[in-house]
Amino acid sequence: MTYELFIGDYAYSSWSLRGWLLFRKLDIAPTVQLVDFHKAEVAEQLTDIVPARTVPAMRTPEGTVIWDSLAMAEELHSRYPDAGLWPSDPATRGLGRALAAEMHSGYSALRSECPMNLRTAYRDVPLSDATRGDIARIETVWAHARNLYSDQGPWLLGEYSIADIAFAPVAARFAGYDVALSDIAQFYVETHLSDPWFREWREMGLSIGETLAHYAIPFDTKPWPGPA
Ligand SMILES: N[C@@H](CCC(=O)N[C@@H](CS)C(=O)NCC(=O)O)C(=O)O
Structure with a gap:
């Protein structure tokens, strides 16, 4: 089994x-x-x-x-404690858990206003103040982690972890809704867009299943801003 x-x-x-x-x-x-x-x-x-x-x-x-x-x-x-889903260092792991937990329970404005849609990228998207607040908060916590761990790799804690898995759909939303970001946040979004596993998932998203009208939003569109 x-x-x-x-x-x-x-x-x-x-x-x-x-x-x-x-x-x-x-x-x-x-x-x-x-x-x-x-x-x-x-x-x-x-x-x-x-x-x-x-x-x-x-x-x-x-x-x-x-x-x-x-x-x-x-x-x-x-x-699978040795598989690297969380780092072994307790301080690093603790930060990762705080990041993943905040993502899991927060950012409701961003989540409802910008549903993930890997088939479409929009431009000139008007965002509410509440969503802009979520975006600013996400940039703050990403910068906090990146400032501590950027010398150890491109992900939030240096190496890929559950914290990055938690934020992968946020990166997709930022890319898909043309969100203007700080350099640190933009680098992190691009890291997700280039990630082979993210690309493998998106490729399935382009070829499997219906295009759902429910997710269509009447904004101008633009090409997907990352590698296919
Ligand atoms: N907290 C849950 C949320 C899962 C969730 O809301 N999934 C959506 C799809 S992305 C769903 O199944 N929605 C169906 C529904 O709410 O009826 C988790 O982390 O797994």
């Missing part, structure tokens, strides 16, 4: 991207069960794994259902 990973549409499901990146980082190939946003409500497609109602969710080899991306991240880290 291996892990089963339940995910939503590659182009649109920001939380699912996180769940999938966890397994990519672990180099474990789960059995992927695709929940089609076009077909029916998510919860209706998850009746096989009660009480999950959202994606991502995973069923472990022994049958436990875990239905939240941060819970999945922490459980997988506990099971």
